[in-house]
Amino acid sequence: MPGSSWLPTAGGPWSFWSRWYERAMAGDPLPWDLQREVALIPDAIWQQGPEAVAEQIAKIEAAYLARTTHLAEEVTLDPETGTFSVTPRPLENAPLISALLAQTEDALEDALQGQNGLREDMRAVRTLRRTHQRYGNDPQRIELDYTSVAISLRREIRETQELAETEDNLALLEAVEEGALAIRAQHPEIAENRQRIAQQRLREMDRADLEVLESAEPVLLALSEGEMAEDFARDIPQLINDATTPLPTGAPPLPGVDESMRVFHRVSWMKVIMDKLPDKGASLFDSKTNKTIRLALEGCALFTILGGPQIVTRLVEIGLKLFGVL
Template sequence: MNPSPDLCNKAHPDVQSVIDNIFGHWSSATFEWTFWRTWYKGFLDGKPLNWELQRRVAQIENAIWETGPEAVAKEIERIKATMLSEKLPMAETIELNPETGKFRAVPIAVENPVTISASLSQISDALEDCLGGHNGLSEQAGNVKKLNRVLTKYKTDPQNAELTLTRVAGSLRSQLHETHELPDNEDNLALLNAVVEGVHGIRANHPEVAANREQLAQQAFKALGPDDKELLRQAQPILEVLSEPELADDFTHDIPELINDALLPLPDGAPPLPGADVTTRVFSRVSKMAVVTERGGKIFDSKEVKTARLAHLGYTALDLLYAVVQIGLRFLGVL
């Protein structure tokens, strides 16, 4: 006799009672049990957590396990942050300025600066030609703003220049050859060619940036849920306050684009996804900020951050950073 569908889909009443008790305890418990609730539910639902994450948790040192649940929970959060930074690599370091207590991004040095400078000059000239004629581009166009950031802010930052130029190249290619939003005339094609050559030049002279691009190409991004978008909105001003001006400026530009709901839906009905440039910058940097803070970095502790914002969210600064890490891992399908 075949088993009843109800028996296949439901646990025995006694077993279900145990499960309900466990989840009831974990739901009311503090953060140290959050991971284990998710881990257990994953097995019950037939959707176990990412195996690499589980492997790293299993390899936590005995001394940490023996210290207690809170120490284990903190180590698990550190593991998550490290995994996120590995999945979204950037050729830069995030460090805490000891004088200000704020985070800053330190890019790798430009290799072969003469060649890179020449590539950026070609982009600048091509952009000037496009803006000077009837080519469909204006100073307010998104691609133009991105190119201007490369030519000014990112001209000595190979990683961010490559991320942004790659995004612009893809967008221009689509506008010229697919949607035909822009005429495929000589000026526009010259701009696309200059941007593509700039990308190739950066990758050729910076192997670390090229390797990061290969890894990013393997990532499959998911759509952000409404709760995640709302948390990112609330996190933005806090991340800005915790950062040096240049890093804060990136958060100011990147987070609104990351959570932008105004993008038109894709032709196949799938939700629009943010570009790899903003995704990488936001989540890679926050993950590194969390690791630095966990290691004992004393971050800026202004009254504004502590009372008006973090208290409103019910977070410490480290809690907030880890909450954004969680969003990044969900975005990549790890959680």
């Protein structure tokens, strides 16, 4: 059986086919629905050559990642600034959610007192403070953050014993878990998202992918505004740290699921929106967004390697691989 050495070098128009072949030879083929979409690319595009096919495959992959990492929010492009932002879906039963947030805040204050071991500088505390102060109207963000905190608290109380199993700490854990469950009960689409997240085969990011993500951070920051930019500034360093810092047990770490969902869901939608722009005004995209990318890439090594908007395409590939799709 021939090895993979006969394949064209990975990258460029052959990137997808190299990954497709490697997965097939490993007995772990790409998802059938993704392969089907590629197979159904119109003949007119196939006849234009490998570059045109690769461009169409990149669009298909971005849309596929957007569906795989679906969140209850909308990513939009501001035509005046050429930057992207996110808008959360409206809260259902806002009084109930407000009461749950207040209950969790009270439990947090109690747990920070006495001999419970919880400190203001701990990640779980910082996350809850930020969620309560800034994202009380964003159901998807509350669910993501509460779930992340619940996982952290359970591990620190019951596995590593970094936190004492006190009444206050257990009450905080219960309040966070109940809050996440309440959000899912009020928002069926968020419950579906969580089930999808739980089913993901999250994989470790290799060193090359981490370097791309780290180098792309200034680009994503320049292309986004408001909450989206602030999240990129927090989530990307956190992903890099999670993937490179050993856990206390010495077990190999995986990137944080919820940070990954935020980063790669938003990147995929940026790519989807970019792909639609030529039909709605390429001159706007060229004059606004491309200028922003060039400024962000000034002095960045990826400029010559990936060439502007292709960075977003490369990040989509990393996201698909991270979530077990490629």
